[in-house]
Amino acid sequence: MTKSNLQTLIKSLNEKQQAYVNLNLKNPTNGEYLLTVFHLIPGKDMNILQAASEVAAESSTGTNFKVNTETPFSREMNALVYQLDLKRNLVWIAYPWRLFDRKGNVQNILTYIVGNILGMKEISALKLLDVWFPPAMLEQYDGPSYTIDDMRKYLNVYERPILGTIIKPKMGLTASEYAEVCYDFWVGGGDFVKNDEPQANQDFCPYDKMVQYVKKAMDKAVKETGKKKVHSFNVSASDFDEMIKRCELIRNAGFEKGSYAFLIDGITAGWMAVQTLRRRYPDVFIHFHRAGHGGFTRPENPIGFSVLVLSKFARLAGVSGIHTGTAGVGKMKGSPEEDIVAAHNIQYFKSKGHFFMQEWTKIPEKDKDAIKLVHEDLAHHVILEDDSWRGIKKCCPIISGGLNPTKLKPFIEIMGNVDFITTMGAGVHAHPDGTRAGATALVQACEAYKKNIDIHEYAKTHKELAKSIEFFEKKKESAIKIAMKIEKAA
Numbered sequence: 476m477t478k479s480n481l482q483t484l485i486k487s488l489n490e491k492q493q494a495y496v497n498l499n500l501k502n503p504t505n506g507e508y509l510l511t512v513f514h515l516i517p518g519k520d521m522n523i524l525q526a527a528s529e530v531a532a533e534s535s536t537g538t539n540f541k542v543n544t545e546t547p548f549s550r551e552m553n554a555l556v557y558q559l560d561l562k563r564n565l566v567w568i569a570y571p572w573r574l575f576d577r578k579g580n581v582q583n584i585l586t587y588i589v590g591n592i593l594g595m596k597e598i599s600a601l602k603l604l605d606v607w608f609p610p611a612m613l614e615q616y617d618g619p620s621y622t623i624d625d626m627r628k629y630l631n632v633y634e635r636p637i638l639g640t641i642i643k644p645k646m647g648l649t650a651s652e653y654a655e656v657c658y659d660f661w662v663g664g665g666d667f668v669k670n671d672e673p674q675a676n677q678d679f680c681p682y683d684k685m686v687q688y689v690k691k692a693m694d695k696a697v698k699e700t701g702k703k704k705v706h707s708f709n710v711s712a713s714d715f716d717e718m719i720k721r722c723e724l725i726r727n728a729g730f731e732k733g734s735y736a737f738l739i740d741g742i743t744a745g746w747m748a749v750q751t752l753r754r755r756y757p758d759v760f761i762h763f764h765r766a767g768h769g770g771f772t773r774p775e776n777p778i779g780f781s782v783l784v785l786s787k788f789a790r791l792a793g794v795s796g797i798h799t800g801t802a803g804v805g806k807m808k809g810s811p812e813e814d815i816v817a818a819h820n821i822q823y824f825k826s827k828g829h830f831f832m833q834e835w836t837k838i839p840e841k842d843k844d845a846i847k848l849v850h851e852d853l854a855h856h857v858i859l860e861d862d863s864w865r866g867i868k869k870c871c872p873i874i875s876g877g878l879n880p881t882k883l884k885p886f887i888e889i890m891g892n893v894d895f896i897t898t899m900g901a902g903v904h905a906h907p908d909g910t911r912a913g914a915t916a917l918v919q920a921c922e923a924y925k926k927n928i929d930i931h932e933y934a935k936t937h938k939e940l941a942k943s944i945e946f947f948e949k950k951k952e953s954a955i956k957i958a959m960k961i962e963k964a965a
């Protein structure tokens with residue numbers, strides 16, 4: 476961007492807009508600001524800097540006119556456009572983080588930075604691509620408490636993904652039928668079962684009955700396999716009292732600590748529900764299902780936020796795991812550039828996002844012992860003067876959506892690690908020989924991966940995997956044939 480057209484842009488600002496722009500902001504990472512990067516295409520009769528300043532105004536202290544009630548202090552709270560990339564239509568905006576609710580409130584931040592501004596006439600495209608939290612904010616927020624490390628310890632499962640399923644059909648089974656399918660998956664060798672995202676208190680499957688029958692199924696499976704199992708119960712509900720009632724019902728149903736997780740439909744139930752669960756139940760795996768996120772995150776949506784932004788806020792809020800997508804390997808839209816970047820940003824203490832290097836602790840990376848302390852949260856039991864040892868523990872990617880045993884290895888290779896939970900619905904329950912065989916095929920695909928044996932080779936001596944491969948690869952072929960036919964006809 477040449478100096479002159481930058482000057483032209485700055486000259487085009489009216490008095491109000493100028494108060495929300497500071498292209499000479501010194502050291503934005505000084506800890507005073509939450510930083511953001513938006514892709515922004517201005518609406519009609521606006522240039523990008525004018526539109527960006529209107530976005531900064533509306534998402535901090537301003538409105539469409541300069542008001543006489545402003546004060547010197549209120550102006551201190553103005554968000555500031557501090558960087559532009561005219562080629563890529565990118566704008567950087569810094570938010571004084573004292574703007575935000577003191578007690579660590581994600582809902583409040585999102586109401587600013589992906590609130591009204593998504594509806595403004597001054598933009599025709601506005602997508603929040605990345606966000607950077609200053610250390611001071613990290614100390615204000617809970618971060619995860621019960622993590623995948625705790626679940627691994629409970630299950631005694633290490634060095635491989637935790638293998639899970641979602642009970643299908645998605646809806647319509649009675650409580651006992653639902654529990655039957657759980658049992659079949661667990662005795663087939665699976666570790667983890669989740670309710671599907673719409674599971675609630677339906678009359679054909681009363682919530683209390685579902686919980687009771689799952690407990691029976693789990694006890695039976697644990698006895699028969701000698702292995703611990705986990706069930707993630709959807710506790711999303713019409714109101715908090717009902718949500719807490721469901722949590723308490725589960726906690727009083729006789730489950731061992733560690734054998735149940737609380738699933739929340741975080742987009743439709745909202746961040747207050749997410750943070751309520753984290754704060755009330757620090758000893759439970761909080762599972763964020765993101766049904767509805769596509770309305771904001773799909774790559775072709777010009778207005779919304781990225782999977783990375785959603786995932787980083789989930790970690791900040793303290794969920795134990797969030798769905799981060801299959802990077803296009805499964806049935807949902809996604810790419811490595813989006814889904815894997817999001818997954819790594821919630822797994823590691825330090826990772827590069829789309830624009831920011833986020834550090835989730837001030838402890839130097841080389842200080843492995845201190846890092847270990849944070850993970851085990853031992854630091855909190857040591858009397859510490861300050862919170863400098865604090866870190867926001869890892870949040871686990873939950874990988875789901877159109878996966879089946881033939882896609883496990885391809886996904887792991889894109890992910891670059893096995894520190895996640897994978898849940899396969901149809902990938903297990905569509906197996907020609909049923910759920911139990913479907914679970915065993917998944918376990919065998921994972922064994923083949925760990926032994927570095929091609930699944931087709933391994934299938935020669937593992938019949939459940941052989942049938943799974945035959946079924947899903949045939950499906951894939953026919954899908955390709957249909958796609959080719961459609962292409963030819965077009």
Ligand code: CAP
Binds near residue numbers: 766801873876902
């Ligand atoms: C997957 C799933 C999950 C989606 C969520 C479904 O079932 O249960 O909710 O994968 O998507 O309802 O489709 P299948 P994401 O395994 O049968 O596809 O993880 O991308 O949020």
Ligand code: MG
Binds near residue numbers: 655659
């Ligand atoms: Mg059966």
Ligand code: MG
Binds near residue numbers: 671
């Ligand atoms: Mg689902």
